[in-house]
Amino acid sequence: MSRFDWLSEFLARLEDEHLIARHGDARALAPAHCLELDADDWAEAGRVAAEMGLRHAGVWVDPLGSGPIERGAERGTKVEDQAIRVLACLEHGGDYLILQTLVPLVAQTRPVLGSHTPAYPGVDRLERHAQDLTGIRFRRHPDDRRWIRHQAWSAEDFPLRADFPIEGRSAGRTPADVDYPFTRIQGNGVYEIPVGPVHAGIIEPGHFRFQAAGEDVLRLEERLGYVHRGIEKLAVGRDPQGLMRLAGRVSGDSTVAYAWAAAQAMERAAGCAPPPRAMSLRAILAERERIANHLGDIGAICNDVGFAFAHVQCARLREQWQRRSAALFGHRLMMDTLVPGGVAHDLSETAFRELRLDHAALHKAIEPLFDIVDDHPSLDDRLIGTGILAQADARALGCTGYVGKASGMTFDVRRDSPYAPYDQVRVDIPKETAGDVAARVRVRMKEVLASLWMLDRLLDVLPEGEIAVPFPLPEEGAVGLGLIEGWRGEILCFVRFAEEGRIARYFPRDPSWFTWPALERLIHGNIVPDFPVCNKSVNGSYAGVDL
Structure with a gap:
C-alpha cells in the first residue's frame, strides 16, 4: 500500500460500514490527519482500523467546560463548552491519524463512549485512566476495574474536570488502597506471590501479583499508579x-x-x-x-x-x-x-x-x-x-x-x-x-x-x-x-x-x-x-x- 493510500481505504471502509465521517481541520494537529466522528461510530471505527493493521498510539480525553450541564441551564449553552472531547491516535507506515469525537456532559449522567480495547488490547489501561479521571465510561470495555483512582476521591469525583480543585477535597488521612480485585487462578498447587509496591531497591512503587505452580509463572498481573502526581x-x-x-x-x-x-x-x-x-x-x-x-x-x-x-x-x-x-x-x-x-x-x-x-x-x-x-x-x-x-x-x-x-x-x-x-x-x-x-x-x-x-x-x-x-x-x-x-x-x-x-x-x-x-x-x-x-x-x- 503506497503512502496515504491507507487513509483513503480507511475512509472508504467507514463509508461501507455506514459510519458518518467528517474531516476536521487538517492543520490542527499536524503532521497527523484529523477525522471527526460521531460518538456512536467511535468503537466501530476502531474495529475497522484494527482490521486494516493500523497501530494504536494512544487515547486520551480533553474535558471542556467546567462541569455537567445543569437542568434549567440557559439555552445558549454550547455543547462544546460542556463536553468531553475524546481523541485517539493511529499510525500506519509513519503517517498518523487523529480520531476525535465529542461526548456531551449531561446532569446526573455519566458520559458513555464505545471502547477501543476489544480491538486494541494495548489501550486497556489508557481508557481506564481516562475513566477514573474524567468519569467517562467505555462501553464493552473488558475490564471495569479502576486503574488510577485513589481512595482520596469519592466515586463521583473526577480530578481532571475543571470543577475539581487541584488540592482535592479529602480531609484527613487517605485510607490504604488494599482492595484491588486481582484475578486469581484456582487449582491444586497454584499459589500467589505478591511483590511490592514497596521494593528493596530504589525503584518506584509498583505491585506484581504472580500466580505460580512450583517455580513456573502461570500469570502475572501488575498494579501501578500508586503515586498519581497529578x-x-x-x-x-x-x-x-x-x-x-x-x-x-x-x-x-x-x-x-x-x-x-x-x-x-x-x-x-x-x-x-x-x-x-x-x-x-x-x-x-x-x-x-x-x-x-x-x-x-x-x-x-x-x-x-x-x-x-x-x-x-x-x-x-x-x-x-x-x-x-x-x-x-x-x-x-x-x-x-x-x-x-x-x-x-x-x-x-x-x-x-x-x-x-x-x-x-x-x-x-x-x-x-x-x-x-x-x-x-x-x-x-x-x-x-x-x-x-x-x-x-x-x-x-x-x-x-x-x-x-x-x-x-x-x-x-x-x-x-x-x-x-x-x-x-x-x-x-x-x-x-x-x-x-x-x-x-x-x-x-x-x-x-x-x-x-x-x-x-x-x-x-x-x-x-x-x-x-x-x-x-x-x-x-x-x-x-x-x-x-x-x-x-x-x-x-x-x-x-x-x-x-x-x-x-x-x-x-x-x-x-x-x-x-x-x-x-x-x-x-x-x-x-x-x-x-x-x-x-x-x-x-x-x-x-x-x-
Whole structure:
C-alpha cells in the first residue's frame, strides 16, 4: 500500500460500514490527519482500523467546560463548552491519524463512549485512566476495574474536570488502597506471590501479583499508579516555559525526550520554527540521553543474572558520560536544557572538541565490552530464550522502542515520521526477531553504537546561528501534537492552549503504557527467579504511566 493510500481505504471502509465521517481541520494537529466522528461510530471505527493493521498510539480525553450541564441551564449553552472531547491516535507506515469525537456532559449522567480495547488490547489501561479521571465510561470495555483512582476521591469525583480543585477535597488521612480485585487462578498447587509496591531497591512503587505452580509463572498481573502526581492537572494554567519544566519531570530518565515532545507540540500550535542549530542541539541531547540509559540497563540486566563485571563497567562508562553532560549542559540528566523555541545552552569550540573525544573514547571502551556481553556462556544461558515476546503480541499491544524492535517491529519516529534534524541524517534501526531478553540487550547495544555514529554526524553538520527564537503566544483553542522517539520508544504529547497563552490541557503518553502489558505476556512459561531480568529488559517507566 503506497503512502496515504491507507487513509483513503480507511475512509472508504467507514463509508461501507455506514459510519458518518467528517474531516476536521487538517492543520490542527499536524503532521497527523484529523477525522471527526460521531460518538456512536467511535468503537466501530476502531474495529475497522484494527482490521486494516493500523497501530494504536494512544487515547486520551480533553474535558471542556467546567462541569455537567445543569437542568434549567440557559439555552445558549454550547455543547462544546460542556463536553468531553475524546481523541485517539493511529499510525500506519509513519503517517498518523487523529480520531476525535465529542461526548456531551449531561446532569446526573455519566458520559458513555464505545471502547477501543476489544480491538486494541494495548489501550486497556489508557481508557481506564481516562475513566477514573474524567468519569467517562467505555462501553464493552473488558475490564471495569479502576486503574488510577485513589481512595482520596469519592466515586463521583473526577480530578481532571475543571470543577475539581487541584488540592482535592479529602480531609484527613487517605485510607490504604488494599482492595484491588486481582484475578486469581484456582487449582491444586497454584499459589500467589505478591511483590511490592514497596521494593528493596530504589525503584518506584509498583505491585506484581504472580500466580505460580512450583517455580513456573502461570500469570502475572501488575498494579501501578500508586503515586498519581497529578501531572495533567498541574499543567493547567501554566505558561509555555512552566509546561516545559513540568514535562521534563514526567519521567526523569527521559527528561530531554519529554521536554522535546512538549516543545514540539507547543511550537506546532504556535507556528513557531526553532532555528536549525537548536534542532541539532536537541538531537545531540536526546542521543546522549539514549546512550546513558541503555548503558545503565545493559549493566543492570547483566547484574540481575550475577554477571557483575558488565554492570560495573557499564556503570563506570555511564557515570563518565553523565558527568560530561553536567559539565557542558548544566545537569547530569540534562533537565531544563530545552526551552520553547530552542535550547538553553550552546556548544563552545572547546565543548565541541570534548564531545568528539568522548565519542571516540566511549566507542573504544564499549566494543570489547559489548563483544563479551553478546557472547558469554553464563549470560547466554540466562538470557537466550528467556522472556520471549512473540511478534504477534508486540504488534497487538502496540509496542515500540527496543521492546518492539527485539520482536521484529522496527518502527522508529526518527526514521518513519522524521522531524528535524533526523530528516537530514541516516537513522540506523536495529532489528532482532527472537523477542527474548538477549534480543532486547542486542538491540540496546546496537542503538548505543548507532547513536554514537549519529552524534558525530550531527556535529559534522552542526549549523551556525541562533539557538532560540522568541516564542509567540498561541491563540486560545490552539492545539498541538508532539511525536518524539525517546529512548524507550515513541512519546506522544497533546497540548491545548487557553487564553493568554496558558495551558488548558496537557497529555503525555509514554511508550510504557504498551510495554508494561507486554511484560505480563512475556513472563509466561518462565520461572519466578527470571522475573527480575525480564522486568529489567523491558524497564517500563513507573512514572510515565502514573501521571
